[in-house]
Amino acid sequence: MEDRRNFIKKTTLGATGVALGATAFSAKSYGNILGANDRVVLGSIGIRGRGKGLMDAFSKMYSNGVEIKTLCDVDSSLFGERLKIAANNQKGRKPGTETDMRKVFDDKDIDAVIIATPNHWHALSTIWACQAGKDVYVEKPSSHNVWEGRKMIEAARKYNRIVQVGFQNRSISNVMQAMDFLHNGGIGEVYMAKGTCYKPRDSFGISPDTAPPAHLDYDKWLGPAAYRAYNEKRGHYNWHWHWNTGNGDTGNQGPHQFDVARWGLNKNEHPIKVQSMGGIFGIDPRECSQETPNTQTSAFEYADGKILEFETRGRYTPGENSLQSKIGNTFFGTEGYLELNGSTWKAFKKRDKEPFAGSGMAEGAAVGGDTSFRKAPDSKGHFGNFIDGVRSGSRFDLNCDVEEGHMSTVLPLIANIAYRLGETLKFNGEFEQFIDNEAADLMLTRKYRYPYVVPENV
Known part of the structure; x- marks a missing residue:
């Protein structure tokens, strides 16, 4: 280039x-x-x-x-x-x-x-x-x-x-402002973050295996995944709900809010412990080929004891917090809490019922003249940020370099492993392996289908 x-x-x-x-x-x-x-x-x-x-x-x-x-x-x-x-x-x-x-x-x-x-x-x-x-x-x-x-x-x-x-x-101005506010002590020390993915999804049914349609190159679509006969219920979009190709809603919509939760906690490390539980509720497994849970609760502990929680709800549910967040986050600090829904955020001190800072407030207008509340930064958006990075040739210009993205992606991936094994797992972040659990380690990778093999030496 x-x-x-x-x-x-x-x-x-x-x-x-x-x-x-x-x-x-x-x-x-x-x-x-x-x-x-x-x-x-x-x-x-x-x-x-x-x-x-x-x-x-x-x-x-x-x-x-x-x-x-x-x-x-x-x-x-x-x-x-x-x-x-x-x-x-x-x-x-x-x-x-x-x-x-x-x-x-x-x-x-x-x-x-x-x-x-x-x-x-x-x-x-x-x-x-x-x-x-x-x-x-x-x-x-x-x-x-x-x-x-x-x-x-x-x-x-x-x-x-x-x-x-x-x-x-990572490139939404108000979200960037909220993260800056958290990192500068806006609600004290942030000790817990929660992400939510509340997306009611109905059964997509079940169907027999068939030959793939003429317009689809099924071998290339399947690529690195293990071979399975073509089935329209495991294909376009429905691939999300089958382990061979997808990661469920915890690993679909969820990664966005996992990323924000980790960002707000200011954690540039992996957790040391993970547990996850859930299941498929409200859908008859005899009438739908879905494999991934539609309801899932996951919890992570970091070395300093801080906690990241995540909830996936695929059935009928109200929103979370005063913003009624369904796809959002809540952060808990020693001096208050912060709610985030899309690009809207509000921060509350202790037991106060009215926010003292938030998106839409002028810089310096926070109640009590809070000095951690700064103007939302200008942003070209995530796509513009990528193009700027391509032009500069520097990964440090990116708002979400691949390593940053990997740190957040690991969270739903290891949560799914804990869910599938039904165990609380200890994780060694330095080596990205589980501690004393061979079955869990085997699920950190997969057997690739030739010739679509992810190489050991890239």
Whole structure:
């Protein structure tokens, strides 16, 4: 990417210099030349559901020097509509299409890729992209299991690639403000954080195995996962609720709030203990192929005794706290508590019933003139932040580098292991292994299906 961009800049500068002469360049005109040739060319891999949203958002950045050159999906029936959306956003510039992501990685014109595949593909596609010299925006959770997530970090570092994980809260101004408030003692010492994922979901039914549809390359869709015959109830979107390809809602919507909870606790380390319990309630297992729990309570303990709680509720439920948060967080401190729902937050002192700080309040307007309450920072959003990182070439410009994303992804992954084993587990964060539990350690990785193998040495 850097070589191609530098070559373009040098050759453009040289050609223009011949025509205008060296004295023709002012600082402003030189900057304009560099800006014109700093276009970031993308491949969009996985364009259904969330992938459609990402493709739409990034292609709308066309006027800001971003172009989607290729749409890639193993389901060719998706191309027609997606191509129209991209072309409309890119002033008529229509992307090409591929059904094999490896051809996208082989394209020397592509600087970076957007990965919105099912979870079981996140790690291998990211590693392949890094090996091909591409920067990566990968959706959450960053990986399907803990071991392969560490391999993603190793690949990003080895090949000096920019890898951003799709924890969008990291780039929402009000959330950034709330985290700054917590970290600066706004409610005293934060000793406990709770995340909630309350999404009522109905049964999606059951069906017999069949041959895959002609427009779906099922072998490539299955990729690294263990072979299972095609079944429409285990395919598009429903893959979330089967262990072979997904991680349930605790590992689907949940990672966003796991990330915010860990962020608010200011923990850049793994917990030392995890327990999780739950089940499938309100859905007859004889009438639905779902394997992952729709109701799950998980708890984590850190070395200093601080606690992270998480609740997944897939049936009918009220919201949490005064904001009625369903997808949100609550933080508990020695001097009060903070509620967060989307980009709205309120902080309360001790037993007070009215907030003394929160989103929408002017800086310095906090009750009592609280000095930990600062203005929400400006943000270009998570996608803009990624593009800035690609242009700078520095992972330190990212709001959610792959290692940050991995730290948060590990939480739902090990919670699911504790749930499936029915045990309280002790975790050695330094080595990312469980203590004295071979069965749990075996679930930190998986057996990969050839040739879609996540390598030991990336």
